[in-house]
Each structure stands twice: as structure tokens, then as C-alpha cells.
Amino acid sequence: MRELMTGNEAIARGAFENGVTVASGYPGTPSTEILENFCRYQGVYAEWAPNEKVALEVGIGASMAGARALVTMKHVGVNVAADPLLTAAYTGVNGGLVIISADDPGMHSSQNEQDNRNYARFARIPMLEPSDSAEARDMMGLALEISEEFDIPVMLRITTRVAHSQSFVDLKEQVTPSLREYKKDTRKWLMVPAFGRMRRASLGERMERLSRYSGKTPVNFILPGDKKVGVITSGVSYQYLRDTLPGASVLKLGMTYPLPAGLIRQFAAGVEKLFVVEELEPYIEDFVRGLGLNAKGKEFFPETGELGAAPVRRGFIAAGVIPEEASAPVPQYQDMPAVPVRPPVLCAGCPHRGVFYALRKLKLVVTGDIGCYTLGGLAPLEGMDSCVCMGASIGMSHGIDMAAPGLRGRTVAVIGDSTFLHSGITGLIDVVYNGGNTTVLILDNSTTAMTGHQDNPATGKTLMGKDAPVIDLEGLVKSLGVVRVRTVDPLDLSQLEEAIKEEVTASGPSVIIARKPCVLLRRQTGSPVTVNEEACTGCKTCLRLSCPAISVNDKKCSVDPVSCIGCGLCPQVCKFGALVAAKGGGAGA
Amino acid sequence: MRSIDVLLVGVGGQGTILASRILAHVGQSMGYDIKVSEIHGMAQRGGSVVTQVRMGEKVFSPLIEEGTADIILAFEKLEGLRWLSYLKPGGSMIVNDQAIYPVPVLAGLAVYPEDVTGCLSARVKDNAVVDALAIARDCGNPKAANVVLVGVLARRLPIPEEKWQEALAARVPAKFLEVNRAAFSKGYKL
Numbered sequence: 001m002r003e004l005m006t007g008n009e010a011i012a013r014g015a016f017e018n019g020v021t022v023a024s025g026y027p028g029t030p031s032t033e034i035l036e037n038f039c040r041y042q043g044v045y046a047e048w049a050p051n052e053k054v055a056l057e058v059g060i061g062a063s064m065a066g067a068r069a070l071v072t073m074k075h076v077g078v079n080v081a082a083d084p085l086l087t088a089a090y091t092g093v094n095g096g097l098v099i100i101s102a103d104d105p106g107m108h109s110s111q112n113e114q115d116n117r118n119y120a121r122f123a124r125i126p127m128l129e130p131s132d133s134a135e136a137r138d139m140m141g142l143a144l145e146i147s148e149e150f151d152i153p154v155m156l157r158i159t160t161r162v163a164h165s166q167s168f169v170d171l172k173e174q175v176t177p178s179l180r181e182y183k184k185d186t187r188k189w190l191m192v193p194a195f196g197r198m199r200r201a202s203l204g205e206r207m208e209r210l211s212r213y214s215g216k217t218p219v220n221f222i223l224p225g226d227k228k229v230g231v232i233t234s235g236v237s238y239q240y241l242r243d244t245l246p247g248a249s250v251l252k253l254g255m256t257y258p259l260p261a262g263l264i265r266q267f268a269a270g271v272e273k274l275f276v277v278e279e280l281e282p283y284i285e286d287f288v289r290g291l292g293l294n295a296k297g298k299e300f301f302p303e304t305g306e307l308g309a310a311p312v313r314r315g316f317i318a319a320g321v322i323p324e325e326a327s328a329p330v331p332q333y334q335d336m337p338a339v340p341v342r343p344p345v346l347c348a349g350c351p352h353r354g355v356f357y358a359l360r361k362l363k364l365v366v367t368g369d370i371g372c373y374t375l376g377g378l379a380p381l382e383g384m385d386s387c388v389c390m391g392a393s394i395g396m397s398h399g400i401d402m403a404a405p406g407l408r409g410r411t412v413a414v415i416g417d418s419t420f421l422h423s424g425i426t427g428l429i430d431v432v433y434n435g436g437n438t439t440v441l442i443l444d445n446s447t448t449a450m451t452g453h454q455d456n457p458a459t460g461k462t463l464m465g466k467d468a469p470v471i472d473l474e475g476l477v478k479s480l481g482v483v484r485v486r487t488v489d490p491l492d493l494s495q496l497e498e499a500i501k502e503e504v505t506a507s508g509p510s511v512i513i514a515r516k517p518c519v520l521l522r523r524q525t526g527s528p529v530t531v532n533e534e535a536c537t538g539c540k541t542c543l544r545l546s547c548p549a550i551s552v553n554d555k556k557c558s559v560d561p562v563s564c565i566g567c568g569l570c571p572q573v574c575k576f577g578a579l580v581a582a583k584g585g586g587a588g589a
Numbered sequence: 590m591r592s593i594d595v596l597l598v599g600v601g602g603q604g605t606i607l608a609s610r611i612l613a614h615v616g617q618s619m620g621y622d623i624k625v626s627e628i629h630g631m632a633q634r635g636g637s638v639v640t641q642v643r644m645g646e647k648v649f650s651p652l653i654e655e656g657t658a659d660i661i662l663a664f665e666k667l668e669g670l671r672w673l674s675y676l677k678p679g680g681s682m683i684v685n686d687q688a689i690y691p692v693p694v695l696a697g698l699a700v701y702p703e704d705v706t707g708c709l710s711a712r713v714k715d716n717a718v719v720d721a722l723a724i725a726r727d728c729g730n731p732k733a734a735n736v737v738l739v740g741v742l743a744r745r746l747p748i749p750e751e752k753w754q755e756a757l758a759a760r761v762p763a764k765f766l767e768v769n770r771a772a773f774s775k776g777y778k779l
Binding site: 002004108109132160161164165166167168236238239240242243308309310328329330331333336337338339340341342343344345347379380540543546548550551552 | 600601613617622623624625626627628635636637648649650651652654655656667668670671673674676677678690691692693694695696697698699700701702703705708712
């Protein structure tokens with residue numbers, strides 16, 4: 001059967017077909033749907049781990065026990081999992097172990113666009129790069145085979161356009177999963193220095209064998225063509241190249257670590273001009289030049305952002321390969337009106353909105369974190385000063401507290417429930433242990449909202465849909481030694497403001513848990529707010545809430561009754577009583 | 590054959606995904622190779638959304654480049670204007686005559702341009718302006734506006750009507766099928 005699948009669906013399918021029985025990961029765009037699809041297959045186990053490090057450790061354990069295992073994460077998640085990753089290369093595997101790194105060139109939904117191909121080289125683990133869904137499914141199977149044959153974890157590196165583009169996959173039957181026998185072998189699995197040195201030597205031998213394999217694997221192949229121009233490429237860049245230079249000779253690399261030196265030399269010898277077309281860093285190009293070959297790459301093709309057929313074409317025009325007149329110019333339209341941007345915004349009724357309104361009003365320095373609530377930093381809410389990585393808010397706030405007495409009592413860390421469990425807890429331990437004064441606002445909306453509402457240890461459900469114990473956030477932070485802990489309704493502005501004012505000035509660490517489920521989970525259809533036009537002075541204070549349901553036309557406020565769910569926030573900011581909550585609505589509705 | 594490249598643009602929540610699923614289903618039943626690309630994650634929260642559908646004998650890139658789309662299906666008119674440069678010379682624009690104000694406009698920080706559909710008509714010879722919401726409401730459910738637009742699109746593609754009817758039956762939940770069939774027909778006959 002032939003099915004149109006995204007790359008993520010195809011990876012889940014490939015894992016199922018090839019007998020993976022254990023999968024773990026942490027949600028992160030563009031990787032999230034892999035486990036959401038995999039968990040639906042019969043007879044498999046899949047879970048959301050609290051973070052990527054734990055997820056990989058679960059995968060290593062499952063592999064050690066003899067199962068085929070899959071671990072998924074976005075590119076920045078690999079930073080979190082890097083510690084076990086670099087040593088898992090030493091231990092190797094029992095059952096096949098595959099790590100998905102889903103990179104996000106162009107930063108569609110990420111804080112950076114690091115090129116994780118460097119991780120394969122850094123950790124010395126083989127890496128495969130599919131360029132469409134069919135390859136993603138096939139390479140999932142191949143990765144498991146390589147992992148078991150060479151006793152090493154394998155990275156399957158995808159990018160947003162592979163993860164989220166659909167193309168055809170011919171479905172195959174599932175091979176019956178089998179569990180390899182577990183035998184105690186401390187020289188392989190117990191990485192103390194003496195055994196680590198032995199495994200380091202073994203890793204060198206394994207990489208040598210893998211280098212030879214890379215030269216003969218069918219996923220590294222030459223597509224013969226015009227001998228004047230030869231192009232080495234991998235991943236989705238291959239697709240852009242085929243649209244741009246259909247006649248060129250191509251060396252398509254499906255396995256990009258270790259790179260096949262012999263095959264590259266052979267290919268280079270058969271063409272007049274050699275190019276490398278790759279997204280992000282000159283990863284392949286540096287290797288090819290290191291072989292002493294004169295390859296052109298980043299001189300003509302961009303090193304940042306997503307590639308596409310157009311940038312590839314522009315590069316080949318600049319390199320004199322495609323004549324300029326052969327490509328149709330992009331139409332230019334004269335006298336176009338300015339098109340306003342349409343940035344993502346917090347939804348109408350979002351419980352985060354009140355928090356950022358209050359923080360801005362109180363003129364606090366706010367160290368932020370990763371989630372929907374990062375949108376609270378954008379105009380007109382502008383209630384956040386920084387966002388660096390998962391969990392950074394708390395450590396940064398403590399750093400500010402220790403560095404600048406003038407900012408003490410004026411700084412708050414803001415972090416979501418899932419992000420707090422991911423990597424906020426250790427930051428809070430640091431604050432308590434070292435006698436800091438940081439105030440932490442945990443925005444508990446009872447889900448991992450930004451990535452599409454995944455469950456987490458605070459929601460009471462697992463990825464497999466089973467009931468789970470709900471983490472008691474108040475109890476957790478108290479047990480860490482935080483004495484000042486309180487829970488507020490983020491849509492009750494006066495209660496919220498009072499709590500923040502008290503806690504930022506109090507000495508010692510404080511935690512305020514702002515608890516209200518995500519509006520998209522509540523599916524609330526409360527009565528919309530109405531406008532008393534006579535009372536409205538057109539002051540536009542309500543617009544600072546950045547609510548998509550509120551606008552001001554002809555100096556009068558108006559509320560869109562379709563998108564307003566009656567969360568009750570805006571009546572609290574209107575000094576003139578012009579915004580009227582429906583009876584029975586109001587704060588906390 | 591050259592590929593058929595269709596760009597579906599709109600605002601999160603307008604039903605662009607169902608429309609692209611119907612289109613891909615039709616393409617599959619025609620035996621085309623297909624690539625569909627969309628962006629998830631942060632872009633969904635009320636931001637601009639775009640789905641790219643490419644169909645043909647063999648399709649490589651999942652992306653439609655500027656100046657090459659055969660048809661742009663704009664579920665919101667400002668989004669039609671935003672993506673206009675992606676339309677190939679002589680291509681068709683189908684624009685839903687609906688305005689959804691971005692937050693910077695609501696906040697008075699930016700201006701929603703006047704006469705967007707007129708601006709498009711002045712630049713695109715085949716610019717079909719459709720009041721899809723009103724048509725869908727007449728059919729019994731405003732949520733079928735996306736399928737009205739699919740009907741308008743169907744008329745412009747070299748694919749027989751019965752293929753579209755099959756795709757509707759396969760992709761639309763049974764209890765909404767009747768109203769969506771009506772919505773499709775109204776669009777198809779425009």
C-alpha cells in the first residue's frame with residue numbers, strides 16, 4: 001500500500017516495521033509527531049521523558065536490554081542529551097539504537113539553527129540523512145542494521161522540510177520484534193577510566209570499519225550526468241538541486257558520517273567543476289577540501305537559513321554554471337501597499353496574558369523561557385527580557401540577583417510547567433542552596449502547549465493515554481527548600497499583582513504557581529465580553545493585552561464575540577467600566 | 590508534464606489543512622507524484638500559515654519558489670497580497686473576501702490596507718474574489734468556507750469533477766459531507 005506521509009510519520013512507520021519496541025523523547029518542533037505516530041502501533045512502548053537526556057538514557061537502557069530502541073528530539077535537545085550521547089558511542093549497543101535529531105534551518109520554531117551534523121562527528125557515531133519520506137522510512141531500518149552490525153548508536157538527522165513535508169511511502173510488513181539476550185559485560189557497559197580507554201580504542205576500530213562501509217553503502221551513490229559540473233549534496237538539498245540542475249552529475253550522500261573519502265575522490269576525478277550544495281554549515285565542503293579537492297560551496301550558497309531551489313539557482317548563476325538569462329525573473333509589482341506582519345500571538349483567553357500584562361506594569365526584569373509564553377515578550381505585551389534555552393530563566397535570574405544589587409527585588413523568572421520539569425528544577429535547587437532571592441513564576445497551563453498539547457508529568461496522562469500520578473508542583477518546590485510558595489489564578493489580576501509584588505521584595509527564594517489550563521484544552525465557550533460604548537474613552541489601555549479579540553475602531557473599543565471566550569481579563573484593565581464581563585463570567589471563568 | 594504548484598495561504602484555524610488533504614487525495618487518485626509542505630509549531634498561534642502542494646509526474650523540491658505558483662488559494666485576503674510574489678506570471682489567484690486583522694493592526698501599530706481585492710485584481714488577470722463565508726453559510730455551515738474555495742480551485746485544474754467528489758467523501762467526516770458537497774458545488778459553479 002502506498003501512503004502520503006510526512007517524514008515524521010515515515011520514521012515512526014520505519015521504526016514499527018523494523019521491530020522497534022521502545023521509544024522515548026521530549027516534544028520539540030519539528031520532531032514531535034514521530035512519537036505521537038509511533039505510539040499508535042500495536043505492541044510498542046512509547047513515552048515522553050521529562051527531558052532529552054533522560055529520553056536517551058531510556059533508549060540506551062532498552063538497547064542494553066536487547067530491544068531495538070528509538071529516541072527523538074529537536075536539534076537543541078541533543079545539547080541536553082549530549083552527555084549520555086558521547087559516552088554511548090563508547091559503550092555501543094545490544095539492540096539497535098537510533099537517535100533522531102530534527103534540525104530547524106531557518107528557525108521556524110527554534111531559538112537557534114545549529115547544524116547537528118557536527119554532533120555525529122563530535123560523538124563519533126554514524127549519521128544518515130534522508131531527503132524525503134520514503135528515504136526516512138528506509139533509513140530508519142538501515143540505521144538499526146548499522147547500529148547492530150557496528151555496535152554503535154546511529155543518528156538519523158532530519159530537517160524541518162523533511163519532517164513536515166509529505167511524500168509517498170510504500171508500506172511494508174512489520175518484522176517480528178525480537179529481544180537480544182542481555183549478558184553482563186562490564187568492560188562494555190561500565191565506563192570507568194580503565195574500561196573507557198578500551199572502548200575508546202574499540203570506537204576507533206569501529207569507525208574505521210564504518211568509513212569503509214560508507215564507501216559501499218547504497219545510500220551513498222553517484223547519479224551520472226553532465227561531466228562539466230559535479231555536485232555533492234545530502235538531505236533535502238538534494239531535492240532543490242534536482243529541480244535546479246537536472247542534468248548535473250550528482251554524488252548523493254545518505255550517510256554523512258563517516259564521509260566516504262574514496263567515493264568522493266572518485267566522483268571528483270570524473271567531473272570538471274566540483275560543487276557542494278548543503279544547508280547550513282560547510283560540513284561536507286570542509287571534509288572535501290580537507291581531501292585536497294577544489295570544491296566550491298559556501299562561496300556561492302548561503303550558510304544561514306533554509307535553502308530552496310531559488311538560492312541554489314542563484315548560487316549556480318553566480319558561479320557561472322547557469323546563464324543568468326535562462327532563469328525567469330521574479331515578478332516585481334509596483335506601488336504595492338505595505339502588508340502588515342501577522343506574528344503568532346497568545347490565543348484569546350490564554351491564561352498567560354494576565355501574567356505578562358502584570359509584569360510589564362510592575363516594570364520588572366523578567367528572565368523568560370521556552371514555550372507559548374515566550375510570545376509574552378513581543379509587542380505590545382513586552383513582558384519578558386530574555387529567552388535563551390529550556391530552563392535558563394531560573395539560573396539567569398539567580399545570576400542577575402548575585403551580580404546587580406540594583407536589580408535585586410526587581411527580577412522574576414518565568415517558566416512553564418513542562419519546561420520547569422525539563423530543566424528548571426536544578427536551577428531552583430541552585431537558588432535555594434546558594435541563598436538566592438529569586439522569584440520564580442511557574443505558569444502551569446497543564447500541558448506542553450506550544451508543540452501541540454503533549455502530556456507531561458504534571459498532567460496525569462502518558463503518551464500511551466494511560467493515567468499517571470500528577471506531580472505536585474507545590475510539594476516539589478517545598479521539598480527543595482522553598483518556603484514561600486503560593487498558587488494564584490493568572491486571570492485574577494489584582495491577586496496576581498499582589499503576589500508578585502510581595503514575593504519579589506521578600507528575601508529568600510519564592511515560587512508563585514500561576515495555574516490555569518490552556519484555553520485550547522478548556523474548550524471554553526463562555527459568554528463574550530460586551531462593550532459599553534458610552535463609557536469607552538478610546539484610551540486603548542485594553543490593546544496592551546495583545547488580545548486577538550479586542551480592537552479599537554473610530555476611538556471605540558470593540559470585542560469580537562466569536563473569538564472572545566469571556567476569560568474576564570480585559571474588564572479588569574478598563575478603568576472606565578467600558579468592558580463588561582457577562583454575568584457568571586469574569587475572572588477565573 | 591510540468592508540475593502543478595498550488596500555494597494555500599491563510600491564518601491558523603481557517604481549514605487550510607483539510608483543503609490541502611483534499612487536493613493531495615485528488616492528486617494521488619490521478620496517479621501524480623506529490624509533495625506537500627507545511628510548517629507547524631510557533632507559526633500556528635494565529636500567525637500566517639502556508640501549505641505548499643506540488644503535483645506532477647516527478648516532484649523533487651517540496652517548496653514552491655517565488656514567481657512559480659500556478660495558483661494561490663488565499664483563505665484571507667491580506668495573505669493573498671503577502672504571497673502575491675509567489676504567483677507565476679499568468680497564474681491564478683483565488684481570494685476569499687474575508688479580512689482577519691493581525692494583532693499589530695488591532696493594536697493600532699499597523700494599517701490593514703484598503704481595497705485588497707481591487708489591488709490584487711489590478712495585478713492578476715485571473716483573480717477570483719469569492720465570498721466563501723457567505724456561500725458556506727447559505728449551505729448551512731460557515732466552517733465549509735474552505736471547501737467552497739476548493740470548489741473554485743477544482744474548476745481551474747485539469748482534473749475531472751468526480752475525482753473531487755471521491756476525495757470529499759474520503760476526507761470529510763460523514764456527518765459534514767452533505768454540507769461540504771453543497772459548498773464544493775457552489776464554488777465549482779462560480
